[in-house]
Amino acid sequence: GAVVSQHPSRVICKSGTSVKIECRSLDFQATTMFWYRQFPKQSLMLMATSNEGSKATYEQGVEKDKFLINHASLTLSTLTVTSAHPEDSSFYICSARDGHSAKNIQYFGAGTRLSVL
Amino acid sequence: QKEVEQDPGPLSVPEGAIVSLNCTYSNSAFQYFMWYRQYSRKGPELLMYTYSSGNKEDGRFTAQVDKSSKYISLFIRDSQPSDSATYVCAMTLTQGGSEKLVFGKGTKLTVNP
Numbered sequence A: 001g002a003v004v005s006q007h008p009s010r011v012i013c014k015s016g017t018s019v020k021i022e023c024r025s026l027d028f029q030a031t032t033m034f035w036y037r038q039f040p041k042q043s044l045m046l047m048a049t050s051n052e053g054s055k056a057t058y059e060q061g062v063e064k065d066k067f068l069i070n071h072a073s074l075t076l077s078t079l080t081v082t083s084a085h086p087e088d089s090s091f092y093i094c095s096a097r098d099g100h101s102a103k104n105i106q107y108f109g110a111g112t113r114l115s116v117l
Numbered sequence B: 001q002k003e004v005e006q007d008p009g010p011l012s013v014p015e016g017a018i019v020s021l022n023c024t025y026s027n028s029a030f031q032y033f034m035w036y037r038q039y040s041r042k043g044p045e046l047l048m049y050t051y052s053s054g055n056k057e058d059g060r061f062t063a064q065v066d067k068s069s070k071y072i073s074l075f076i077r078d079s080q081p082s083d084s085a086t087y088v089c090a091m092t093l094t095q096g097g098s099e100k101l102v103f104g105k106g107t108k109l110t111v112n113p
Helices: none
Strands: A004-007 A010-013 A019-025 A030-038 A045-051 A067-073 A076-081 A090-098 A106-108 A112-116 B004-006 B011-014 B019-025 B032-038 B045-050 B054-058 B061-066 B071-076 B085-095 B098-103 B107-112
Touching: A004 A090, A010 A019, A019 A030, A019 A090, A019 A112, A030 A067, A030 A076, A045 A067, A045 B098, A076 A090, A106 B045, B004 B085, B011 B019, B019 B085, B019 B107, B032 B061, B045 B054, B045 B061, B045 B071, B071 B085
Parallel strands: A010 A112, B011 B107
Antiparallel strands: A004 A019, A019 A076, A030 A045, A030 A090, A067 A076, A090 A106, A090 A112, B004 B019, B019 B071, B032 B045, B032 B085, B054 B061, B061 B071, B085 B098, B085 B107
């Protein structure tokens, strides 16, 4: 149980285009999902927290107009990197918390490697 | 002082060795303690979670929490080359209605055949 699917796993795009990353909880309802960014050999950096049906909460320094987050259902959250530039190239990982569980545990997707040319 | 301290290693051991990975923390309000395993270019995979002080065993893995010392450990018995990965400790607390998950920097482990 507690499987989080993230798609795509790898994306290469041209500078100026937008990229959408999907995060799905497959066997539980995720009232809260999280988006992280990870640079090589660094720990995960939280970008934003999204709650189903409400606006995402962004961490300090993260541009909300740059990284659009939608959490329209209890099993799906999307991150759209708008007008991507080479400096946005990174490893993006989502996680989800089971809304029916008292355990405060996040389950992670496999990550998306974004390369902006 | 960082909230969670973890020695980044790298740690290299021979196959079959017992591996000990550790984290210390400063905030006594942390509630859940987790160990994740992250292979290169993959998302973290939950290995163990604990809530209270003491030991929790799952196969070759044992998680240990000592809240009085603010210290957590992960032991891997009979280590295998497939255990080679980065191991990340993480802990959660709820502050003002919002959840916070704090990660260690991760320890890179290599198990040599």
